[in-house]
Amino acid sequence: MNKIWRLGFVLVLCIGALMPVWNVSHAQDDDSRFTPEQRELIDTLNQAFTNVANLSAIRYVQTQTLNQLVSATDQPEVGEIITNLVQQIDSVVVFEEGDDFTSPSRVSQTIEQTLSVSGGGIGDQTIEQVLDVIYVDGTFYARINQISPSEDYGFPEGWFNWTENPAALPGVEVFNLEQLFSLSSIIPSAEIAEVAFEDVRLVDEYEEDGQTFQVIEVVWDVEELYKNALFGLNQALNLEALGISTEEFLPLFIEGSSFVYRVTINTTTMLPVSITSELTSSIELPAEVFGTPLTLEQTVINETQFIEVEEVPEIEPPVIEEEAQAEQ
Incomplete structure (x- = not known):
C-alpha cells in the first residue's frame, strides 16, 4: 500500500507543476466555439502571460494543498489511507534574450513541504522538508535544506546534479525531470487551449488604487486537456518504477477529475496577479492497475501569486562539493 500514497504525492507535484503557467493564443478557424465576449477574455489572458516574458524576471509563490483518501474496497483490514500535503513553492524565473515565458533559461525554487499520512496499516507519519532547486540551461541541481524528523533517509549532503542522478531523492525516480520541466513551461500550448x-x-471586475482588475474563470475539458496537452505526462512520469501501468492509470485519473482555474489580471498593466485552481478527483481503480480494487478521492487546491522583480537576480549553477574538492 506504500506505493499508493506515494503515487498520490507524485501526482500532486506533477499536476501542481502545470497550474501556474499559461500560453493561450488561439487558432482562428473555430471562432464559433466562443462568443465575442469570451474571445476578449481569452485574448486578455493571452496578452497578460505573454507580457510576463518582457519583464526579464518574475517571482511567483504557490501554495498547494492536497487532501486525499484511498481505500481498498476488498481489504477492510487495510482500511483507509489519508494523505494531507501542504507545500509552498517560491520561484524566481529569469528570461534571457530569445526566451519567452514557455522556456526560461534559469529558475530558482525553494519548496517547503509537510506531508502527513495515516491509516492503511502504516501508522501515522509526518515529514517536513525544505528542498532547494536550481535550473540553469537544461540542468537541474537540488539540495535537501531541512528535513524533519531528523532521520537518515540516505539523501545526498549539499548540492548535487539532479539531472544526472534523479534517484538521489527516493520517490523522484518516477520523474523524467527534463520532460516535467517542459510540461510545466508550455501547458497549455496555443492550439491546446x-x-x-x-x-x-x-x-468579477473591480478597481483598486487607480488600477482595474478582471477575474476570469476557466473550466477545463479534462479529457481534451489530457488527450491534447497532457500526452507528455506519459513521458514525464515513470510510474512503472512503482509497479503501476501509466497507460492504465492516467485515463481513469483524467476521466474522474475536474479542473477549474480562476485568474486575476491587472488590466491596467496587463499582467497576471494570481491564479487559484482546483483539481478534484473521484476514481474507482480496478485490480488490474494496483493489484487490488481501490477508491481514490482527492482535492488539490493551488494558489499562485505573481510578484514583479525589481532587480534581476543572478542564478548560477551551485558549487558541488566533489567538484570543489577536485579543483583544489
Whole structure:
C-alpha cells in the first residue's frame, strides 16, 4: 500500500507543476466555439502571460494543498489511507534574450513541504522538508535544506546534479525531470487551449488604487486537456518504477477529475496577479492497475501569486562539493 500514497504525492507535484503557467493564443478557424465576449477574455489572458516574458524576471509563490483518501474496497483490514500535503513553492524565473515565458533559461525554487499520512496499516507519519532547486540551461541541481524528523533517509549532503542522478531523492525516480520541466513551461500550448477550454467567463471586475482588475474563470475539458496537452505526462512520469501501468492509470485519473482555474489580471498593466485552481478527483481503480480494487478521492487546491522583480537576480549553477574538492 506504500506505493499508493506515494503515487498520490507524485501526482500532486506533477499536476501542481502545470497550474501556474499559461500560453493561450488561439487558432482562428473555430471562432464559433466562443462568443465575442469570451474571445476578449481569452485574448486578455493571452496578452497578460505573454507580457510576463518582457519583464526579464518574475517571482511567483504557490501554495498547494492536497487532501486525499484511498481505500481498498476488498481489504477492510487495510482500511483507509489519508494523505494531507501542504507545500509552498517560491520561484524566481529569469528570461534571457530569445526566451519567452514557455522556456526560461534559469529558475530558482525553494519548496517547503509537510506531508502527513495515516491509516492503511502504516501508522501515522509526518515529514517536513525544505528542498532547494536550481535550473540553469537544461540542468537541474537540488539540495535537501531541512528535513524533519531528523532521520537518515540516505539523501545526498549539499548540492548535487539532479539531472544526472534523479534517484538521489527516493520517490523522484518516477520523474523524467527534463520532460516535467517542459510540461510545466508550455501547458497549455496555443492550439491546446482552443479545444480544452470548456467554458470561459468573467466572474468579477473591480478597481483598486487607480488600477482595474478582471477575474476570469476557466473550466477545463479534462479529457481534451489530457488527450491534447497532457500526452507528455506519459513521458514525464515513470510510474512503472512503482509497479503501476501509466497507460492504465492516467485515463481513469483524467476521466474522474475536474479542473477549474480562476485568474486575476491587472488590466491596467496587463499582467497576471494570481491564479487559484482546483483539481478534484473521484476514481474507482480496478485490480488490474494496483493489484487490488481501490477508491481514490482527492482535492488539490493551488494558489499562485505573481510578484514583479525589481532587480534581476543572478542564478548560477551551485558549487558541488566533489567538484570543489577536485579543483583544489
